[in-house]
Amino acid sequence: MIEIDFVRQRFIKHFDGKTGNVYTSPGRINLIGEHTDYNGGFVFPGAVDKGVTAEMRANGTEDTVMAYAIDLKDRVDFKLSDPAGPKASWARYIYGIALEMKKLGVPVKGFNIAFAGDVPLGAGMSSSAAMESCFACGLNDIFGENKVSQWDMVLAGQATEHNYCGVNCGIMDQFASVFGKAGCLMRLDCRSREFEYFPFKPDGYRLVLLDSVVKHQLAGSPYNDRRNSCENVVKHIQAKHPEGKFETLRDCTWEQLEEVKAEVGEEDYKRAKFVLGEKDRVLAVCDALNEGDYEKVGEMMYKTHEGLSKDYEVSCEELDFLNDIAKENGVTGSRIMGGGFGGCTINLVRNDLYKKFIEDAKKRFNEKYGHEPKVYDVVIGDGSRKLC
Numbered sequence: 001m002i003e004i005d006f007v008r009q010r011f012i013k014h015f016d017g018k019t020g021n022v023y024t025s026p027g028r029i030n031l032i033g034e035h036t037d038y039n040g041g042f043v044f045p046g047a048v049d050k051g052v053t054a055e056m057r058a059n060g061t062e063d064t065v066m067a068y069a070i071d072l073k074d075r076v077d078f079k080l081s082d083p084a085g086p087k088a089s090w091a092r093y094i095y096g097i098a099l100e101m102k103k104l105g106v107p108v109k110g111f112n113i114a115f116a117g118d119v120p121l122g123a124g125m126s127s128s129a130a131m132e133s134c135f136a137c138g139l140n141d142i143f144g145e146n147k148v149s150q151w152d153m154v155l156a157g158q159a160t161e162h163n164y165c166g167v168n169c170g171i172m173d174q175f176a177s178v179f180g181k182a183g184c185l186m187r188l189d190c191r192s193r194e195f196e197y198f199p200f201k202p203d204g205y206r207l208v209l210l211d212s213v214v215k216h217q218l219a220g221s222p223y224n225d226r227r228n229s230c231e232n233v234v235k236h237i238q239a240k241h242p243e244g245k246f247e248t249l250r251d252c253t254w255e256q257l258e259e260v261k262a263e264v265g266e267e268d269y270k271r272a273k274f275v276l277g278e279k280d281r282v283l284a285v286c287d288a289l290n291e292g293d294y295e296k297v298g299e300m301m302y303k304t305h306e307g308l309s310k311d312y313e314v315s316c317e318e319l320d321f322l323n324d325i326a327k328e329n330g331v332t333g334s335r336i337m338g339g340g341f342g343g344c345t346i347n348l349v350r351n352d353l354y355k356k357f358i359e360d361a362k363k364r365f366n367e368k369y370g371h372e373p374k375v376y377d378v379v380i381g382d383g384s385r386k387l388c
């Protein structure tokens, strides 16, 4: 986690010498349940010990925001009343969340903000949700007397992605960032929004991320295309069954998917097939965790990878290669994590195999792609909070 002092010194130096309040929010991992959130399914995320930390303070103006991205050494000032908003992609998260918090009744006025992060960008650990929930937490405290609920902050973060950043994401990332709890994964039902904390202490195993350092670009087409495919299949199933109510793929069965196979086409069919399978796998993993059967958990992770790669088509050569290395090293489970198109694999590894696996992955990846993957040991941390 970024030290408070690191951000504070820069906040003081960059603005008028005064201090504000400091907030932090984490990135996330996800054990299983990928691309299920916008399909009304289940996800199994946890917050990590890496995130975004921001110092914020009302600056006395009606609506001028002065923002400094410490890591990029980039300063952007903008007005909340400007309908276009700032161009810099990082500043759009601040602009977007401020307007979304206003919609929730928070009387946001002008403020100064400086922030830094240690969630690796583009690694699939959701640095963007970490920003949204951190800024939401700060604005709620500074201007809103903390009256906005945690769930509304989650939804404000998601709306920021939809309305200002061009990504029609689900709610997993913002949920994990806001509700995270040290040592616990969370099983969230994305339809009912009910969730449960699952203490995660896999005796004899550990979770490790291998970052391919291939950057994905979620904004715009590839992610949104997949969501559209899923929604298209639901529309066709609904048309065939006017008596039923089909809101998302969660409401659809394997038989109903088969019925519309010819009309929706191969691509949409395969995508929906992955989602239905993934829904079942999350539930199987819950049972396996309750029984302490980590070999079963791992088996499901490999199946998810295969589906994400072959049916959902969000993998890439580098991630498939990391997955193969995991398999060859006898790693219990391994799969792409997050939206895909680059980023990390998440690996469930027996402690006694860990060292050899990491060495082998680094060596072989380097031989093939000219650089080593980055290695992040997963530490499950707390969600959004005020630090001082």
Ligand code: GLA
Residues within 6 Å of the ligand: 033, 034, 035, 036, 037, 038, 126, 169, 170, 171, 172, 173, 338, 339, 340
């Ligand atoms: C991204 C999105 C999430 C989720 C995952 C895939 O991280 O922001 O809402 O859809 O991809 O599981």
